[in-house]
Amino acid sequence: MKTVSVNTPSKTYPVEIGQGLLEQAGHKICQLHCKNVMVVTDSHVAPLYGQKVLDCLKAAGLEVSQFVFPAGEGSKCAETLLALLNEMAACHFTRSDAVVALGGGVVGDLAGLAASLYMRGMKLVQLPTTLLSAVDSSVGGKTAIDLPAGKNLVGTFYQPDLVLCDIDTLTSLPAAEIANGQAEVIKYAFLKDASILELLHERASLEDMIARCVAIKRDVVCADERESGLRQLLNFGHTFAHSIEQNSGYTIPHGSAVAVGMVLITRAAVKKGLCDASCLKTLLQVLDECHLPVSTEYSPDALFATVLSDKKRAADSITLVVPRKIGLCELQKVSLEDARTFLQLGMTGESV
Numbered sequence: 001m002k003t004v005s006v007n008t009p010s011k012t013y014p015v016e017i018g019q020g021l022l023e024q025a026g027h028k029i030c031q032l033h034c035k036n037v038m039v040v041t042d043s044h045v046a047p048l049y050g051q052k053v054l055d056c057l058k059a060a061g062l063e064v065s066q067f068v069f070p071a072g073e074g075s076k077c078a079e080t081l082l083a084l085l086n087e088m089a090a091c092h093f094t095r096s097d098a099v100v101a102l103g104g105g106v107v108g109d110l111a112g113l114a115a116s117l118y119m120r121g122m123k124l125v126q127l128p129t130t131l132l133s134a135v136d137s138s139v140g141g142k143t144a145i146d147l148p149a150g151k152n153l154v155g156t157f158y159q160p161d162l163v164l165c166d167i168d169t170l171t172s173l174p175a176a177e178i179a180n181g182q183a184e185v186i187k188y189a190f191l192k193d194a195s196i197l198e199l200l201h202e203r204a205s206l207e208d209m210i211a212r213c214v215a216i217k218r219d220v221v222c223a224d225e226r227e228s229g230l231r232q233l234l235n236f237g238h239t240f241a242h243s244i245e246q247n248s249g250y251t252i253p254h255g256s257a258v259a260v261g262m263v264l265i266t267r268a269a270v271k272k273g274l275c276d277a278s279c280l281k282t283l284l285q286v287l288d289e290c291h292l293p294v295s296t297e298y299s300p301d302a303l304f305a306t307v308l309s310d311k312k313r314a315a316d317s318i319t320l321v322v323p324r325k326i327g328l329c330e331l332q333k334v335s336l337e338d339a340r341t342f343l344q345l346g347m348t349g350e351s352v
């Protein structure tokens, strides 16, 4: 087992990564001094791991309730959030009780938001069961639901008290969900540590790979918990990815969109002389090995139109995350016109 300690200005907590951690969740959660716990999970994860978690929490002497909602991004909405909050009130939860998020990023974001809102904040434990939630969404404290007007428009910064990542749960993930998470792993490799790429397909290195990604996210989040600067680095590939997702009406999975987004910004960086062509070559190769896409059918104009509606953009500029080499990216605040140029350079021609 590996432990990454996260020390943000608002909270310090451990992220434990290893095998058999669901079975140990009971006594580890008891150490948070709570009495009642609400296990929040979705309709795919509940039949796989719900009972195991309920049993071990009960065996540890905790009072346990369960809230299950239909799997999928569509459930990350105000209706599910309110239903969960009402359920907690019906069970007489107090601020010292805990929400346990068992599932992927959808469960984690929704349960995290509920934990931050109920009585202005209760305890929160993340039990991530997708590769994406293991390396990304369960750590760092961003919570959210979607509005009809857009994704993640309502949310809070609220760090968990404990994250237990049981890598045994990843064995039941469909291949497409593994690829989704691998796109984020590749993102971390490009941000800080090229050697992570060597671990991508090594089952024996899964624990190590997740721990190294979490440590990178930890370092960035601890330096900038509320995304006023450095934390934007985690958006490598994401600005253009969000446009691709939006253009597809969210039918293209996030990981696939991020894969293409990383290719576009890296190809543009190569053409602008900001990074070496070998960087793009490696990126295309690793994405291909993970069966992730490397190009998009949308036009630069269609994508740029949605870049303009990016919630992270300022009035007349946008911050792009530009690769300089594998393991080093930098923030570049550019005018909207320059952002359009980046996009066009990234899309024109498959070669460099």
Ligand SMILES: NC(=O)c1ccc[n+]([C@@H]2O[C@H](COP(=O)([O-])OP(=O)(O)OC[C@H]3O[C@@H](n4cnc5c(N)ncnc54)[C@H](O)[C@@H]3O)[C@@H](O)[C@H]2O)c1
Binding pocket: 042, 043, 044, 045, 048, 071, 072, 073, 076, 103, 104, 105, 106, 107, 109, 129, 130, 132, 133, 136, 137, 138, 139, 140, 141, 142, 143, 144, 152, 169, 170, 171, 172, 173, 174, 177, 180
């Ligand atoms: N808070 C953050 O910092 C942050 C970061 C990145 C993404 N996100 C959010 O995370 C969400 C995406 O997360 P995700 O990719 O984990 O999606 P998800 O939670 O929808 O999970 C993907 C699918 O896998 C299923 N599943 C989960 N665990 C499983 C398992 N062990 N075995 C079999 N099936 C399993 C789920 O039921 C779902 O159908 C998005 O809503 C995104 O906005 C948040």
Ligand SMILES: [Zn+2]
Binding pocket: 136, 184, 238, 254, 258
């Ligand atoms: Zn992402």
